[in-house]
Amino acid sequence: MSACVTFEDLTLGYNSHPAVHHLNGVVRSGSLTAVVGANGSGKSTLMKGIVGVLKPIAGGCRVAPRVKLAYLPQQSELDRSFPARVVDLVSLGLWPRRGLLGRHRIEDREAVAKALSSVGLEGFDKRPIDTLSGGQLQRTLFARVLVQDADLILLDEPFNAIDARTVTDLIGLIKRWHGEERTIMVVVHDLELVRQHFPEALLLARRSVAWGDARKTLAPENLLRARQFHEAWDNDASWCAPEDGRGDAHAHDGSGKQPPQAEQADRGGAA
């Protein structure tokens, strides 16, 4: 199995405080991974790092060449008051194919219509986006991801404030993508959902606590370990030494809280 995304000692953060700390591992092409962890554990930051809108503080994050990427952010900067229709928003997904100047052809318009019907929004194409409900907007954004036809799909908390039926529909779409050999990473909070539907999971607590088979990753001892991580920034945290950066000698990480097995779990997931 080839690597789609490779993390090499990746540290991402804000104001030199790490939000993702020394992450190593490989996301295999065609894998479906749930990214779980408490608030502030670095899930969204990791997504931004993969997309490239956030540059690493240290280490690197490599996306395999010629991989087309689609990203559905948690806090969308979408301006819902902008005078656009559903079809205009979904058509943005044609950008990777047509770019700035390429004409939208008949097959493109068909792709948009097909995507809308796949998410159950037939007949909504002319609706202004400011009249959509939260669930309808999320379906619209999924349709845009469909149109993007990407190899690597990153979804950041796509099920927030979404009703059960819509979640079921969207999970169905994600499984369809998985069947089409696309690589998918989804930030999810509902652990039961992960156990049911996701083959693999990455448990983050700023660093990777466990990564691999979803049920094993979400085992009680791993969850307990993840909970021990404290969320608040310590402004006066000492600097992470460049040499032994990956060891357990992190004064600012709560030294000794993370037994060596955690590192092994990392590698297990990567293998």
Place this chain on the structure above:
Amino acid sequence: MLALYDYLIGPFVEFAFMQRALAGALLLSVSACPVGVFLMLRRMSLTGDAMAHAILPGAAVGFLLYGLQIVPMTLGGLAAGVIVALGAGAVARLTIQKEDASMAAFYLISLALGVLIVSLRGSNVDLMHVLFGTVLALNNDALSLIGTITVVTLAALAIFWRALVAECLDPLFLRSVSQLGPPVHFVFLGLVVFNLVGGFQALGTLLSVGLMMLPAAAARFWTSRVEPMCLLAVVIGAASCISGLLLSYHASLPSGPAIILSAGVVYIFSILAGTRGVLATRVRPTAHRIA
């Protein structure tokens, strides 16, 4: 019928200066109004105002060195506007400060500098001239300048349309699929400066932003799509120019304010009567659909 002709068409047929004024104002409408629509949709309406002040010191330097000459004043205004736009944009993108604050800081500095420079030479009459423009005294140089600005603006809008819409609608999405986001922002700010500089000869620095923003703001009340909104803004802008020039001619009013006030009347009418205006959205409908 004849009286109507004399009132509406006559002045433009009879006087060359009215024809020039009309041509200049119509060209400006075609160019500035769509830019205004995007300014409004990006919630940067007041940025246009700030930029209009920001071009003053450049125009003033041209005025100081060459007197009331269109080319040096325009080039100066363009330079000052670009410096302020890039400076404010860079501060907003590279530091924690947001664009509204950095823009306010830069334009206030710029405006004070401009007033200072103008006062070094001319009298208050000159200052009024720079601030409020002279659409009735457009010469060939000014007309060809406005023509050039119109062509460049329309070409840039046509090329960058999709990126502009994407930048307004979902900037984070654009950043995830393309590197065009930041450049498009600066191209757009450049267009704003360009059009304000074009407008300032005709309407003055203070009122040129009016022709940009008022038709756009009025058009927002009539349609919920971008393309028709731009077209409607152009139509409203052009109608305001014609009406303003006629008012100015028949009632001996200053032309710039007459044009802007005409657009203001359309704006207030649109607030009330527009299909998305007060009456249409506030009045409780008598019937509703079942779904």
